[in-house]
Amino acid sequence: MTTTDRRGALRAGALLALAGTLATGCSTAERTPKRSATPAPPAPGPRRFPGLPAQIEHGPRDQARVALTFHGQGDPATARALLAEAERAGARVTVLAVGRWLDAYPAMARRILDGGHELGNHTQRHLDINSMPEREAYAEITGCAGRLRRLTGSIGTWFRPSRTQRASPLVQRLAHRAGYPHVLSYDLDSLDFTSPGATTVIRTVAGQVRKGSVVSLHFGYADTVAALPAVLEEIDRRGLSAVTTTELLT
Template sequence: MPFITRRTILSGGLSAIALGVPGLAHAAPRIALPDDLVRDAATITGIRTASPVVAMTFDDGPHPNLTPRLLDLLKARGLRATFYLIGNRCVTWPDIVRRISDEGHEIGNHSWSHPDLSRRNDGSVLSEIDRTSDAIFRITGRPPVTFRPPYGAFTRRQRNMLYDSRRLPTVLWSVDPEDWRRPGAGVVARRILSHSRPGAIILSHDIQSGTVSAMPQTFDGLAARGLQFGRSRRWWDGRSGNRGTSDGSR
């Protein structure tokens, strides 16, 4: 299906945020998110809200074993999350992508091959993103409506370019447990629980076995604090009065 048709679908406006295969490299450094956040429609790191809501997001999947295990944990608790999927993995495991969508989770675009996009020209960037959007649309019947760059490496100019050309906001995060360093399930859970507050976007990776093992403690701990998982399409809604905050970097 041509991208212009999907773009027409998205032209109604911004309506969403969210919310380890072995050997997937994380060689590029993550960008630093400063404390002084400013509004920017093209970039979201958190939501200003009085509601006790957080967005739980998972990057780099789907994983053939770990993602189904995570989906079972979410289903058992009636929770919804956002999965930022890599395009070439979507076409390898389409049944898992379909399950993510069918069970009510949000799917975001995480590029086709997980490169450092800050080093790419606009044509290469859009190719990575469009190819992934097309794969997700063909599998689920729904186009992704947000983008997360691998490593968080995406310049302000690139974020504005993507928003202007595809109406895809770049969703970053406000809580990073650095689970890709494999510190252990207990550490991952403690880091998430200690830093999460209403409006937080929590970064994690469902390709890491330690991360998935950390999720029962994480989910139950967030619930014990009265925090709920937001449905991204409803959370980022111009009529609700909630607005995203940008990182203002680069």
């Protein structure tokens, strides 16, 4: 083959590669990596806890454990920073993910699970689910559940209603129909979503946390990232362990 022929072949190969990239709508670096030969095992699904209410706000008050629960949406870099900080402290957390967030950042589902944390359902669009008609509310729950199943093999461990601390009786029934025996609420609201400053978030959690607490926190807020190391240090100082919600109740 002449030098001219070789150059022509290289040019043709480059054009074919470019055409493939345009067809997929993403660069080579952005493409989803190939799955390994051995797929990841399915994520844990919901559990029924006999004797506990349909809506759970906290765990046992006689065991030195707490659950840090995160509403999952926002900048994935912030989410990864929070997960890494929890892991450095040996803490495991519960993430209630929004379906639209999983659509935008599907790799976050496996990142959460691979860190030893648990993953649940926080509705598809993060709207005021208690004010929705039955059909629409059910679609919010099952929409996110379907995305979780496709990404992880299960509908997640928990359902938490969006835009409210407690689910209405209707939403409780719809969640049960969708496969969640319990709705996960909380008894300690960090109010980090109001961006009050890291010091205030630390003070709020430190002032209210106790055995069995289920703490509400959020991905996507810089105050939460800045506050988490001190929050985890305070939890440890009190002799408490930060565990997943399932571990808290087991």
